[in-house]
Amino acid sequence: MRVLILRCGDTPVPADLPGTVLNVPAIPGRRDLKLLDAAAADLLPTDPTPSLDEISAQPDVPHLGTPGRAPQAGHLPEPLRVIVAGSDAALSAVLTRMMRGDYLWAEVGLVPVGESSVARNWGLEQVDAWQVALNGAANPVPLIRSDLGIALAGSATIRSWDDGEFTGEIIVDDQVLVRHEARDGIHFNGVFGARLVPMVDAPGIAAVRATAPEKLSLTWREKIAHRLTGSSLLDPDSLATGRAVQAGGPSLAVTIDGVRHKRPLERVTFYRHLRDLQAIRP
Incomplete structure (x- = not known):
């Protein structure tokens, strides 16, 4: 197995890790x-499996049901395991690059830093994340992306640009x-x-309505009513x-894994990608 460990920013990593450690910015480009x-091109110079265009042309697109193993696995000389030591935003950047390069067949693990929706979604909060990332098994999960071409790792919000009512x-x-x-x-x-947030099974996305501003600032009367x-x-x-x-909407603020789109949008779509993510999780 070929292991690449992406040390994002100043994230501490143990000494003598197996594989290659790459030092990259906190949110790599x-x-x-x-x-x-x-590394992906070296292990699979030519992908013999159906292309994205061929998959989308299928009448039933069966893979949009239960997530499946990457069909490329049987054509690799050895697996490629990518471990991201960093934030959800760092993982989003890595998944975005893998999605655009069309090598989501690589196994991906996360050693979370700080608050992490991915850690909650993948069940990493109560385990040794390094142990799981290095030795755990890869399990297919849906990969959720936006029409902006960005992979969603942990969570996203759609709000009013001024953080007022929507x-x-x-x-x-x-469903509305x-x-x-x-x-x-x-x-x-x-x-x-x-x-x-992304789900770990079909159909892929779970969403709930927000009932308060993102930057909540309540008066003392409102705080009491909030508790009551x-x-x-x-x-x-x-x-x-x-x-x-x-x-x-007229002015949407779209935030993906803590990174807010730089300008307001009038529309956005999140949807399940045609290939599944091979996530290393308990």
Whole structure:
């Protein structure tokens, strides 16, 4: 097995790790991941399995059901294991590069740094993440991406650009999660967009409605009411799952793994990629 360990930023790593340690920025870019591209090309110079175009032309696209093992595995001289020691944003950057390079057949592990939705989603919070990443088995999970060409690792939010009440519509497959026009003077228990996370099984995406601003600032009266009503930042009863999430509105703020898109959008779509991610998790 060929192991590449991406040390993102100043993340501490143990000494004498098996494999090759690459020092990259906290959120690596394309140039920082050239050695990852090269390793994938070395192990699989030509992919003999169906291309993305051929997969999308299939009438039933069966892989959009239960996630499956990468068909390229039987054509590799040895597996390629990529371990990201860093944040969810770092993992998103690595997955984005792998998705664009079309080598999601590589196994991917995470040693999380700081708050991590991926750690919760993959069950890494109560285990030795290094032990899992180095010795655990790869299990296929859906890879969720945006129409901006960015892979979603842990969580994303769709909100109003000014963090006020949401105006617009958010749909999960054919189910309306949010359809709302902003009102004045609402500070909590309102409609503030949605939060979505990748699932580890089909259909791929779970989303809930947000009921408070992202940067919540309550007066003392509101804090008391907040405690009395038991309201939270998210509405768990609104949970919807699907293969795609589509949103439209006059000024959307889209944040993927903590990285906010640099300008407001009028529409965005998240959907399940045509290839699954081979995630190393318990």
